[in-house]
Amino acid sequence: MTSTRTGRWVRLDGTTNTRDLGGLPTTDGGTTVPGRILRSDNLQTLSEDDVRRLVGEIGLREVIDLRTTAEILLEGRGPLRDVDEVTHRHFSLLPERGHHTDVFAVEESDPADLPEGWLESLLPRQVAEHDEGEPPAVRSYLGYLGQRADNVVAALRALTATDEGASVVHCAAGKDRTGVVCALALAVAGVGHDDIVADYAMTAEVIDALVAKLAASPTYAEDMVSRDVTSHTPRAATMDRVLRLLDERYGGPTGWLETHGFGADEQARLRSRLRE
Template sequence: MSTDRWLHLDGTANTRDLGGLPTTDGGTTASGRVLRSDNLQDLSPADVHRLVAEIGLTEVVDLRTTAEILLEGRGPLRDVASVTHRHVGLLPERGLRTDVFAAEVDDDELRAQLPAGWGESVLPRQVGPGEEAEPPAVRSYLGYLTDSPDQVVGALRALATGGPGAAVVHCAAGKDRTGVVCALALAVAGVDSETIVADYALTAQVIDAIVARLAATDTYAEDMARPVEHHTPRADTMRRVLALVDQRWGGPLAWLEQHGFGADDQVALRARLR
């Protein structure tokens, strides 16, 4: 897959454009509409200028948990008045459903709500019935769809209705939570399964840099202590997830339809990405 969609920023390791991908009807996804990324709190002033002034970024869809945002920070884009931030956490927060962007990051009361053992909620491996034999990443991705469908739909709806400029969707590494949301978005845009798989696997090219960034933080250091191979995305992972979505729900579009992301939503997201 072409790698000219990468955005080489000072403060991220895994930012790229979802534009330029072929669709099944002979078209392509549009550039400068939706970006995918790892976390954004380390963006430099030059990065912010490039994203806002040159690319036209107007929306951030943050898939991290409340704990991650409070501990790692929202990043400099939070200070840009023209950029809207939407928090749509995909991981269970032990009942904590605070809208973190409604409060200041130094709010002691909000920090006090962090559950004991919050680190266990970072990158969990959820196991559903009949999934015991699946690889951990496959189980985790299926967990987003079965345990957090409203959040997945919310993230896609934010991408569909946001604007008028570009949007960036991100989590911590930009590969797991972001990978599933982007896979569904690309399916709506008419991108075929193997191209979706290839886009997901493209993150492997920068996995060393991703792991190095996360390992330097207290929040993710323990998880990053495992060998880099543990974190490297593999094409077979997303290929298996898409196959199971086909088997269980009739495909990505059918999953979306069954979970409230209907025809109008899909038309809006398709228009955003095409």
């Protein structure tokens, strides 16, 4: 059988940016454990073989979906939604109008009929005055933390809900929203600043294929073709800056988490997901 793994990458037919958070060094000389938490781009186009590999070989049991309600309804039901063993949880990192907190119930009740107004469902994000001088990507990431701290914490909390099997965190590209949540998870696990930044920047290795994949979807095509590939490419300096700002303002990512209600006990449970 051909291995689906190349280093930390998990090679699948239907994704281009799936990798394991295991195998990263920690500041105390340890290593994060493979097969516990994965990060990925959109899972809508997984093949039957992908589903078999994820569920049967890797042991996937939980999907943490960071997309907006509009994205989920526009993209439609993905193949993992038909797998009873896999629990889906939704935590949008962008402000939204409406009260459809159970997006998957909406999806199942009338998946073919997108409610009127969902395309305009995103609220304008406010930029804190002290962040106005930051680069656009840094401002966006700080916006997730500033305006949807509840769902950032909820996504991390969901990763502690099971002790068995693997979880996957994903958005559309698996680089921005996913990058912020995974950076916090790795910080809790004890992975150092430079290795967190390097994990974030790995998406640049597959950016051409990733942009091509998203451009094939009507949901994302306009954004993909209206800008060049370089503008979509994650830069190490972006995550480096976000982490340094968290250091300055909160004493680090774990300090931000403590400030927002994700304290020592929950951090210990999350750490145990990525550490022996």
